[in-house]
Amino acid sequence: xxxxxxxxxxxxxxxxxxxxxxxxxxxxxxxxxxxxxxxxxxxxxxxxxxxxxxxxxxxxxxxxxxxxxxxxxxxxxxxxxxxxxxxxxxxxxxxxxxxxxxxxxxxxxxxxxxxxxxxxxxxxxxxxxxxxxxxxxxxxxxxxxxxxxxxxxxxxxxxxxxxxxxxxxxxxxxxxxxxxxxxxxxxxxxxxxxxxxxxxxxxxxxxxxxxxxxxxxxxxxxxxxxxxxxxxxxxxxxxxxxxxxxxxxxxxxxxxxxxxxxxxxxxxxxxxxxxxxxxxxxxxxxxxxxxxxxxxxxxxxxxxxxxxxxxxxxxxxxxxxxxxxxxxxxxxxxxxxxxxxxxxxxxxx
Amino acid sequence: xxxxxxxxxxxxxxxxxxxxxxxxxxxxxxxxxxxxxxxxxxxxxxxxxxxxxxxxxxxxxxxxxxxxxxxxxxxxxxxxxxxxxxxxxxxxxxxxxxxxxxxxxxxxxxxxxxxxxxxxxxxxxxxxxxxxxxxxxxxxxxxxxxxxxxxxxxxxxxxxxxxxxxxxxxxxxxxxxxxxxxxxxxxxxxxxxxxxxxxxxxxxxxxxxxxxxxxxxxxxxxxxxxxxxxxxxxxxxxxxxxxxxxxxxxxxxxxxxxxxxxxxxxxxxxxxxxxxxxxxxxxxxxxxxxxxxxxxxxxxxxxxxxxxxxxxxxxxxxxxxxxxxxxxxxxxxxxxxxxxxxxxxxxxxxxxxxxxxxxxxxxxxxxxxxxxxxxxx
Numbered sequence: 188x189x190x191x192x193x194x195x196x197x198x199x200x201x202x203x204x205x206x207x208x209x210x211x212x213x214x215x216x217x218x219x220x221x222x223x224x225x226x227x228x229x230x231x232x233x234x235x236x237x238x239x240x241x242x243x244x245x246x247x248x249x250x251x252x253x254x255x256x257x258x259x260x261x262x263x264x265x266x267x268x269x270x271x272x273x274x275x276x277x278x279x280x281x282x283x284x285x286x287x288x289x290x291x292x293x294x295x296x297x298x299x300x301x302x303x304x305x306x307x308x309x310x311x312x313x314x315x316x317x318x319x320x321x322x323x324x325x326x327x328x329x330x331x332x333x334x335x336x337x338x339x340x341x342x343x344x345x346x347x348x349x350x351x352x353x354x355x356x357x358x359x360x361x362x363x364x365x366x367x368x369x370x371x372x373x374x375x376x377x378x379x380x381x382x383x384x385x386x387x388x389x390x391x392x393x394x395x396x397x398x399x400x401x402x403x404x405x406x407x408x409x410x411x412x413x414x415x416x417x418x419x420x421x422x423x424x425x426x427x428x429x430x431x432x433x434x435x436x437x438x439x440x441x442x443x444x445x446x447x448x449x450x451x452x453x454x455x456x457x458x459x460x461x462x463x464x465x466x467x468x469x470x471x472x473x474x475x476x477x478x479x480x481x482x483x484x485x486x487x488x489x490x491x492x493x494x495x496x497x498x499x500x501x502x503x504x505x506x507x508x509x510x511x512x513x514x515x516x517x518x519x520x521x522x523x524x525x526x527x528x529x530x531x532x533x534x535x536x
Numbered sequence: 537x538x539x540x541x542x543x544x545x546x547x548x549x550x551x552x553x554x555x556x557x558x559x560x561x562x563x564x565x566x567x568x569x570x571x572x573x574x575x576x577x578x579x580x581x582x583x584x585x586x587x588x589x590x591x592x593x594x595x596x597x598x599x600x601x602x603x604x605x606x607x608x609x610x611x612x613x614x615x616x617x618x619x620x621x622x623x624x625x626x627x628x629x630x631x632x633x634x635x636x637x638x639x640x641x642x643x644x645x646x647x648x649x650x651x652x653x654x655x656x657x658x659x660x661x662x663x664x665x666x667x668x669x670x671x672x673x674x675x676x677x678x679x680x681x682x683x684x685x686x687x688x689x690x691x692x693x694x695x696x697x698x699x700x701x702x703x704x705x706x707x708x709x710x711x712x713x714x715x716x717x718x719x720x721x722x723x724x725x726x727x728x729x730x731x732x733x734x735x736x737x738x739x740x741x742x743x744x745x746x747x748x749x750x751x752x753x754x755x756x757x758x759x760x761x762x763x764x765x766x767x768x769x770x771x772x773x774x775x776x777x778x779x780x781x782x783x784x785x786x787x788x789x790x791x792x793x794x795x796x797x798x799x800x801x802x803x804x805x806x807x808x809x810x811x812x813x814x815x816x817x818x819x820x821x822x823x824x825x826x827x828x829x830x831x832x833x834x835x836x837x838x839x840x841x842x843x844x845x846x847x848x849x850x851x852x853x854x855x856x857x858x859x860x861x862x863x864x865x866x867x868x869x870x871x872x873x874x875x876x877x878x879x880x881x882x883x884x885x886x887x888x889x890x891x892x893x894x895x896x897x898x899x900x901x902x903x904x905x906x907x908x909x910x911x912x913x
Contacts, residue, residue, distance in 0.1 A: 207849060208852050237851065278703065289715065289720075290848075291852075362826045370745075370746075453734075494630070498661075
C-alpha cells in the first residue's frame, strides 16, 4: 500500500500532467485553395489537433460525432478564398464541436478562435495596406508566478498527492477498531489491563507512522519525478503534514468505532473521502464554487491542507502568509479529535 | 455451471448485505450521494475571479479600460494598487488570482496604433482561474482596442464590417452551451457505480479472514459458481442505482436522455459485471480485507478516475496510458453513458464497447477462477 501509493501517483501524474493535445479534428474543405490550406496548416501548427483524413460531405462528420470519434469538425465553404480576398467579402467558417465532452470541446474552440483571429487580423492589415510589423494591437506580456512554465504537474500532482494521502490515513485508521469488532477480539483487549487511552494511542501511532512515510514517499515522487519545487521550508511542510495526519486520524478512528464491520468502515471512508476530494481544487477552484460549497469547504481539513501544501511548495510561503489556514486546521483538529476521543472512549468503556 | 449452486451463494451474499442495515443503506445510497456532490462542486462555471490592477498611466482611457475589463461577472476588481510589491503580497496571500499592469504610455500608444504593452500576472498554482483571467482580459482588451480603432477608421471613412473579415460560426452538438454539468453527470456515473463494486473484492477476503473459505470449498459448489454468486448480488444492487441515477440526472440536473432506457440498463449490467470481475481478481490474490481494499483503490478506483477520459481526454494521454485505458471498464462505460444520454446512439454504434466489456469481464472471471484453484492447491 505504501509503495503502491507513490507508484500510482507516478503513473497518474505522468498521464495527466500534460497540455491537452491530439484532439481529433475533421475538416471538410470545399475550397481547395492556397488560403484554405493555409488555414488548415495553421490549425495543425497549434499542436492542439490531430487531423483526420479530409472528408467530402457532411455525413462522415455526423457519423464521427455520433460515435464520439472526433472532438471538432471544421467546414470551409467553396468561396472561402474569393470572399477572403475581396474587400467587403466575409467567408463563413462553420465549426461543430462535440459537446458530449465539454472539456476538450472548449479547448478545441479556443484554439480555432485563436487561429481564425490571427488570420483575420492579417487580412485586415493587408486590406488597409498597413505593414503588419508597424501596426500591432495589444502586445500581451504574460507572466505566470509560482509556475513559470505553466506546468500542469505543478497544479495536478499536489492535489493527487492530497487525495491519496487522505485515503491512506483514513483507511488505516478505519480498520483499527472495526477489524477487532468483526473478529470479536475487542472484548479480549478490553479485559486486559490497558486504559482506553493507551489502547487508542497504541492504535494511533502506527497509523501516523504509515501516513508520514507515505507522505515522504509521495513528496519524493512529486519533487523528483515531476520537478515540482519545494520553495518554502521543508521542515514546516513536514510538521504541518504531521498535524494534518492527526486530524484525519481522528476522523478515521471515529468511523472505525462507529462501524460494525470492516466492509461498512470502508464504505464510509469512500463516501467521506470522495466528498473531501471535491474540495481539493482538482478540477475546479473552490473560489468558483457556489457560495454554500465555499462555506462547506472551510470545515474540510483537506481543503486547508492543500492550500498549505501548494503555498509552501510553489509560493514558498511561510507562517506569516499561512497562519489562517494553519489556524483553521488546528481548530478543526481540536474539534474532530476531542469528539473522536470522547466517542471512542465511551464506546470502549 | 449449476444455477442451484449459483443461487445458493447469491442468497448467502445477499443476506450478508441485508443483515446489517447500515451496510445496505451505504451500498445503496453511496453512488447517488457522491454523484450529487461531485456534480455540484465540479460542474461550476468559473466567475468573479479577483483581480488587482496597477495603473501607471492614470489617464481617462486607462480608467475606461479598467472599467471595461471588470464590468462583467467574470472578473472582479479586488483592489487598485500602487506598486508591484502590493501585487506580490496579494498573490502570495491568495487574495487575487491575477493582476494587470498598465504601462505609462497606455493611452498614447493606443491612440497612435503603435501597439500597447499590457502586462498580466497570474497565479500559476491555480491555472484554471489564471488561464480564465488571461483569456477574458484578452477578449475585453481586444474589444476595447477595436472600438478605438473603429473610431479612428470611421474618421477616415473605412467601413466597420471589414474589421472582422471572417465569420466564424461555432455550434456545439449534444450540449449547445458546452455546459460541463451536462457531460460530467453521465461521465461520473461510471465512477460512482464502481464504489460498491469495489467492495466485492472484500467478500472473498472476508471468507479467508474468517476461515470460512474451507467450508465453502468442501461444499459441492464449483469455483466459477462461487465467484459468480458473489458478483450477482452486487450487480443487482448496482442496477437499483442505475435506475435511481438517471432520475436525478434528468430531473435535478436537467441532463437530456436521448437514447433507449433498456439499452442503458442492459449495458450497465454488462459494465457492472466487468467492473466486479476486476474486483474479484483482487479478492483472489489478497488474503485480508484491508489489503484487498487497498489494492482495489490502486487498481480499480484511481485509474478509473483519472484514466477513463472523464476529466482528461484519452487522445491526449501518452501511448501506454491510452493502452491501459482500453482495458478499464470505465472507459467503455463512459462512452456508453455519454452516448445514451447525450448523443442518443444505440447498440448499432455501441456494440464494440459492449463486446469489449464482456471480454474484460469474462477474462477477469476466468483469471480469478484459475488462480483461485492454484492458490488453494
